[in-house]
Every structure is written in structure tokens, then in C-alpha cells.
Amino acid sequence: MRFGKKLALMIDQDLRHGREVRPYISHKKLKQILSDMVRFQKDVGNTSADNSVFSEFGSHLNCDFEQIKGYLSLELHSLNNAVEDTITESKDLGISDKRSLESLVAVYKQVRYFDQFVI
Amino acid sequence: MTPQILTDSCPRLHDMLNESIISLWISSTASVAAICDKFLVHVETFRSISAYVEINVAGFRKIIKQFHKQLPQYVFTHLQKLAFSSASDSRFQPKYTDLALELLRTQNRIESLRKNLDIISQALSATMAPLPIAELGTETITALLYQTDTQKEQYPRHTTDLIKDSMIFFPQIHP
Numbered sequence: 272m273r274f275g276k277k278l279a280l281m282i283d284q285d286l287r288h289g290r291e292v293r294p295y296i297s298h299k300k301l302k303q304i305l306s307d308m309v310r311f312q313k314d315v316g317n318t319s320a321d322n323s324v325f326s327e328f329g330s331h332l333n334c335d336f337e338q339i340k341g342y343l344s345l346e347l348h349s350l351n352n353a354v355e356d357t358i359t360e361s362k363d364l365g366i367s368d369k370r371s372l373e374s375l376v377a378v379y380k381q382v383r384y385f386d387q388f389v390i
Numbered sequence: 391m392t393p394q395i396l397t398d399s400c401p402r403l404h405d406m407l408n409e410s411i412i413s414l415w416i417s418s419t420a421s422v423a424a425i426c427d428k429f430l431v432h433v434e435t436f437r438s439i440s441a442y443v444e445i446n447v448a449g450f451r452k453i454i455k456q457f458h459k460q461l462p463q464y465v466f467t468h469l470q471k472l473a474f475s476s477a478s479d480s481r482f483q484p485k486y487t488d489l490a491l492e493l494l495r496t497q498n499r500i501e502s503l504r505k506n507l508d509i510i511s512q513a514l515s516a517t518m519a520p521l522p523i524a525e526l527g528t529e530t531i532t533a534l535l536y537q538t539d540t541q542k543e544q545y546p547r548h549t550t551d552l553i554k555d556s557m558i559f560f561p562q563i564h565p
Contacts, residue, residue: 274448281445296449309460339446347492350435354499357428361506
């Protein structure tokens with residue numbers, strides 16, 4: 272699947288799940304800045320690396336990174352906490368219920384063992 | 391205990407034990423099923439986060455490719471220096487590694503939860519559950535746990551691949 276279509280699908284999913292659209296690398300905007308940069312290079316006839324020309328591209332990319340990072344940190348933090356809680360819950364369940372079941376089954380087996388002596 | 395006492399007491403004892411085992415089995419299976427529901431929600435959230443990371447890494451790759459195509463005189467490190475104040479800037483390096491590692495940590499925790507549930511479900515199967523309960527219980531849970539294994543193919547991609555991809559942000563990899 273093409274990147275654009277995949278991204279559109281993902282944004283659509285965000286909306287359908289009723290959540291705010293998550294931050295993404297703003298591909299369209301960066302492409303636009305890139306085209307402006309190329310046009311500028313052609314106009315001034317400059318082919319050397321000039322930092323100032325590219326600062327808009329760089330700062331826009333950096334801003335996107337920061338937003339994505341902020342969003343991901345929050346999401347991962349909240350997921351990790353939720354997983355941790357469920358792990359604790361499963362451990363508690365594993366210890367208490369498994370032991371009770373095992374002891375009950377042990378008694379049950381003993382009774383079944385005595386059954387054979389009953390006439 | 392004489393045979394006579396056993397004969398008298400066994401039917402009642404059997405009934406009582408059967409009832410206790412069945413009731414404990416039902417409550418255990420219900421609790422495991424409830425935890426499995428939570429587990430499924432976690433797996434779905436993790437998948438959604440993985441897909442989100444993947445699309446952003448793809449977006450980054452695409453724009454960098456475009457950049458190189460249109461401005462071939464610029465090397466990648468030069469772009470990095472523009473995007474971040476400096477490639478050796480202490481802010482730069484942890485930008486994606488900490489997230490990639492956090493993603494891996496989350497996956498490991500989910501896997502550990504899956505293993506826990508697997509062990510409990512196996513323990514429940516091993517306790518000679520009454521047949522109707524066994525049918526509704528552990529088989530479904532085991533199948534469900536297998537389906538949601540985070541290492542399986544239904545993931546957009548393995549986390550390790552995502553981590554490798556996120557390495558494109560490192561100046562050491564692309565000098």
C-alpha cells in the first residue's frame with residue numbers, strides 16, 4: 272500500500288475511534304518547504320551547502336519529532352502501567368487459585384483411591 | 391476408616407468435592423477470561439502504537455529520500471545538524487533510542503503477561519476439570535493466547551525491525 276493511502280487510513284482510524292488525530296511527520300508541509308528550497312537554490316544559482324536556507328526545513332522536522340516523541344512517551348507510559356497492573360492481577364490469581372484447586376484435586380484423588388476398597 | 395464408613399460417606403464427599411472443584415473452576419476460568427480480555431486490549435494498544443511508529447519512520451524515510459533526490463549536494467549528517475542543533479548534541483541521541491527501547495520493554499512485559507496467563511490456563515487444564523467447563527474454559531483461552539502472540543506475523547512488523555529503523559536517526563549509522 273502506498274504511504275499516503277496508509278497514512279490516510281490511519282488518520283481515518285484515529286477519527287473513527289473517537290480520539291484526536293495523533294501527531295505525524297507532516298510530509299506534505301515538508302515537501303512544500305523542500306520545493307521552496309529547491310526553487311530558491313535555482314533562483315540564486317547557489318549549489319553549496321548553506322545552513323540558513325535550510326533552517327525552516329530543519330526546525331519543522333524537529334518540531335514534528337518533538338510532538339511525536341511527546342505523544343509516544345505518554346502512550347507507552349500509560350500502556351506500561353496498565354500491563355503492569357494486569358501482570359500483578361494475573362500473578363495473584365495464579366498463586367491463590369492454582370493452590371486451592373490443586374489441594375482440592377488432591378483430596379478428590381484420595382477419595383477416588385479409597386473408592387476401590389469399597390465393596 | 392472402615393469400608394462401611396467409606397461407603398456411607400463417599401457419595402456425599404464426592405458430591406461436595408465435585409461441587410467445590412466445579413465452583414472454583416468456574417471462578418478461576420472466569421477470572422482468567424477477564425484478565426485475557428484486558429490482555430487483548432493491551433495487545434491492541436501495542437499494535438496501534440507499533441503501527442504509529444512504523445508510519446512515522448516511513449514518513450521520515452520518504453522525506454529524507456525526497457531531500458536527497460532534490461538536493462543531492464547535501465549529505466545526511468548535514469541535514470541532521472539542521473534538524474537538531476548538533477549531531478553530537480546530548481538531546482539528539484536519546485531522541486528515538488529511548489522510545490524504541492521503551493517500545494521493546496512494553497512488548498516484553500506483554501509477552502510476560504501472556505506467559506503468565508498461559509501457565510495459569512495450563513494449570514487449570516491439568517486439574518481434571520469437569521468436561522463442560524473444560525470446553526468453555528482453557529481451550530478457548532489457550533487459542534486466544536496463541537493468536538495474540540506479539541511475535542507472530544499479524545504485527546505490522548517486529549519491534550526489533552522498528553528499532554533498527556529508528557537507528558536511521560543516529561549519526562553513527564549514517565556518517
